Amino acid sequence: MREYIYMDNAATTPVKDEVLEEMMPFFKEKYGNPSSIYSLGQTSKVAVEKAREQVAKSIAAKKEEIYFTAGGSESDNWAIKGIAYKNKKKGNHIITSKIEHHAVLHTCEYLEKDGFEVTYLNVDKDGIVDLEELKNSIKDTTILITIMTANNEIGTIEPIKEIGEIAKSKGIIFHTDAVQAMGNIKIDVNDMNIDLLSMSAHKVYGPKGIGALYVRKGIKLDSLITGGGQERNKRAGTENVPAIVGMGKAIELAYENLEEHNNKLISLRDNLIKKIEDSIDEIKLNGHRTKRLPGNVNFSFKYIEGESLLLSLDMVGIAGSSGSACTSGSLDPSHVLLGIGLDHEIAHGSLRLSLGDFNNEEEINYVVEELKKIVQKLRMMSPLYDKLEGEK
Numbered sequence: 567m568r569e570y571i572y573m574d575n576a577a578t579t580p581v582k583d584e585v586l587e588e589m590m591p592f593f594k595e596k597y598g599n600p601s602s603i604y605s606l607g608q609t610s611k612v613a614v615e616k617a618r619e620q621v622a623k624s625i626a627a628k629k630e631e632i633y634f635t636a637g638g639s640e641s642d643n644w645a646i647k648g649i650a651y652k653n654k655k656k657g658n659h660i661i662t663s664k665i666e667h668h669a670v671l672h673t674c675e676y677l678e679k680d681g682f683e684v685t686y687l688n689v690d691k692d693g694i695v696d697l698e699e700l701k702n703s704i705k706d707t708t709i710l711i712t713i714m715t716a717n718n719e720i721g722t723i724e725p726i727k728e729i730g731e732i733a734k735s736k737g738i739i740f741h742t743d744a745v746q747a748m749g750n751i752k753i754d755v756n757d758m759n760i761d762l763l764s765m766s767a768h769k770v771y772g773p774k775g776i777g778a779l780y781v782r783k784g785i786k787l788d789s790l791i792t793g794g795g796q797e798r799n800k801r802a803g804t805e806n807v808p809a810i811v812g813m814g815k816a817i818e819l820a821y822e823n824l825e826e827h828n829n830k831l832i833s834l835r836d837n838l839i840k841k842i843e844d845s846i847d848e849i850k851l852n853g854h855r856t857k858r859l860p861g862n863v864n865f866s867f868k869y870i871e872g873e874s875l876l877l878s879l880d881m882v883g884i885a886g887s888s889g890s891a892c893t894s895g896s897l898d899p900s901h902v903l904l905g906i907g908l909d910h911e912i913a914h915g916s917l918r919l920s921l922g923d924f925n926n927e928e929e930i931n932y933v934v935e936e937l938k939k940i941v942q943k944l945r946m947m948s949p950l951y952d953k954l955e956g957e958k
């Protein structure tokens with residue numbers, strides 16, 4: 567069998583050699599605690615601050631506006647709960663969208679049980695938030711708008727700058743989950759009026775279990791973990807120095823080569839979309855055709871179960887996804903696909919192929935060839951497809 571073809575880069579990415587190389591000394595040689603005042607400790611502290619600078623630079627933020635966390639989920643939880651509880655006296659209303667990641671949706675549901683009111687905005691057939699509906703949803707009690715920069719399943723990029731402007735004009739705090747967008751889209755927190763932004767290293771060829779939250783200077787939010795004075799008293803606990811160093815390097819690399827990376831991915835993505843559309847019928851591309859992440863391809867295939875498709879692809883050495891990594895494995899159709907108006911049956915037959923820096927044209931051709939055969943085989947086994955064939 568040929569080498570494994572990995573097309574699930576939206577779930578996670580491999581750590582790049584240059585990233586691993588930067589991390590390695592911080593496990594055994596430079597193992598000091600950044601809070602220790604002797605030189606071994608200070609070496610770690612300098613490394614953490616360098617990474618903070620690298621992360622800040624990538625979104626045009628200041629170094630002291632970056633807090634390291636244990637990943638995207640933690641950043642989302644902290645941003646939303648932190649702002650909600652800090653502003654409880656001002657109001658209890660939060661606005662989000664129906665297609666957010668569960669790290670946002672489940673946090674909002676948690677807050678609803680604690681007396682907060684949440685509006686879940688609809689999106690159009692491509693997954694784009696309706697700005698008029700957003701404006702009309704704002705109340706005197708609205709304290710936070712949280713809308714993702716780009717969707718993890720269908721890749722649609724939201725009008726973040728416009729949302730930021732609306733929030734700013736009404737004096738409402740704006741948080742965005744940029745976990746999928748980082749390393750794929752140029753982000754400027756000032757130009758886009760973003761007050762808080764969540765990110766995660768493992769989507770940009772960095773290590774897992776490390777992320778960051780950008781908090782605009784002047785925005786107050788409750789501490790996430792109390793204890794020692796780390797992260798300026800906001801998130802206690804000895805820093806994960808190797809992971810922080812890896813995150814800094816991974817993000818720096820991603821933004822150094824953004825254009826080159828994007829041009830390559832967009833060309834691969836559009837080729838893959840075209841080849842699938844040319845060779846398989848009764849399919850639907852999910853997400854916006856152009857306002858989408860450079861590496862994201864998401865199709866629904868009529869008369870097919872996404873899980874069977876994934877297993878069949880795995881058997882020929884191809885890794886994809888039928889929803890976000892956190893929800894695949896469950897039998898419920900994706901809330902994102904239902905959110906863009908797909909019915910349950912077609913939402914079940916969906917496949918996400920997310921391309922990354924290590925994919926190439928040869929792999930695209932192989933995937934299309936195999937996908938075509940698998941779809942045909944699975945449809946022949948589908949009672950619904952059989953019935954329709956009989957009617958033709």
Ligand SMILES: Cc1ncc(COP(=O)(O)O)c(C=O)c1O
Nearest residue numbers: 637638639667669718745746766
């Ligand atoms: C949009 C989005 N937000 C948040 C997360 C959670 O990030 P992490 O895995 O770092 O907790 C993910 C991960 O898939 C994501 O895609």
